[in-house]
Amino acid sequence: MKYAYYPGCSLHSTGSEFDLSLRSVSPLLGVELEEVDDWICCGSTSAHAVSELLALALPVANLCLVEAMEMGEVVVPCASCFRRMKAGHHESATRPEMREKINRVVDRPYQGTVKVCHPLEVFADEAMLAEIAVLATEDLSRLEVVCYYGCLLTRPPKVMQFDRYEYPMSMDAVLRAAGIRTLDWDFKTMCCGAAFTLTETDIVYKLCADLLDEAQAVGANAIAVACPMCHANLDTRQPEIEERLKKSYQLPVFYFTQLMGLAMGIPATELGIGRHLVEPGSLIGGQPKQPASAPAPAPA
């Protein structure tokens, strides 16, 4: 299956491991991704706080590029980009006066033909799950994973129409197909504080500490995510949270595509796992785990 591919800004920088691992697992499953040429930012967190028209025009301009490629479906891995793309498509489909305004500001009118999909939708398809089960040969039985979907993959349900919005299961299904144990927990769609990490960092500390506490309480030893912002908050802020709360979590945070790749025998380096701040240690085989007394040492 061939799809247009919109990585979004994060997957070219802070979330580059998501890009790397998605590009590694896709061909093994017969999924071909063609990156949209000259794509621009979707406006993400900030545009909708400043102008509704701008917040819709930026993603729609990218959907227009997908139409120009004559592709019917675009894969959008970043949860925030996924949300904004869905918003652009939904609002231009349901509000004619808004569609008219959007089409006045983008370079070519949007015909409304693009289906926006998340990689989880592609991989959680029944035939694909069977394929994943065949390809997953590595033993990852040490992992006890909680799947953290975050806010924007499923919300608001009217626009996103993705999975069960209070208790999604697609990531669990994909990882279970890959032979990885995933646990039930209540915080699947709780907020991590998102972009407040740069300004209202205390909010991110609190919300992420709640998430880490709950993950630890249900017995998880790793967290799987599908959003670069969730990853940044849970991984890069974890050492600071441990220091502030005098707690030890040591919970490595993986993109679900990294776990799929590991299960399929792709080396950790090719999946960008070395770029995380909380190192997985012996959890995924290979290098031995750091002694428990040293909380998340800085990389040399």
Next chain:
Amino acid sequence: MTQAATAETITPTSGFAYSILGESGVDVNLCYQCGKCAAGCPVAYAMDYPPAQLIHAARLGLDELVLGSRTIWLCAACETCTTRCPQDVDIAKVMDAAKILAVDRGINPAVGEVRSFHKAALASIRRFGRMWEAGMVLSLKLRTGNYFKDMELGSRMLRKGKLKLLPTFAGSRRARRIFSRVKKVEREADRPE
């Protein structure tokens, strides 16, 4: 709060509710104050007014209270409220509309750093077509004067290859065109002939 002190009668069909409707298409008068939005809001603990109170204030026309609140800037846009509202009030959209109205009316944002973040982020997108995170953080520091925050984290991320030192300019001209056309369309809407 100043309006409450005047002799004007406060009604639930305030002009301010219409301003919100005009900016967002959301009718706050549908709210029957069940409080579900506030109950699910992960940031309510840090707000000066929980979301349900803010919606009620909008209904009553307490525009200075709403537009001057910390609440509108502390909304994380997680959309839990919008998703759970039994009356289909898009509360997250009301928060955005209130931020836009506050800036339009020249009201000082109660949480200035968040406003600075949005400005820095959009300036980066406008200039480069894509978000250049390292440059955006630098420009945020210049705007807020908070130079040393997260320096250590930044350098660790750099060493891990998680931050790009230089921007790309892919699509920058297209982004600039969209920004200026949006400005033009919005100016026209402000001055209908």
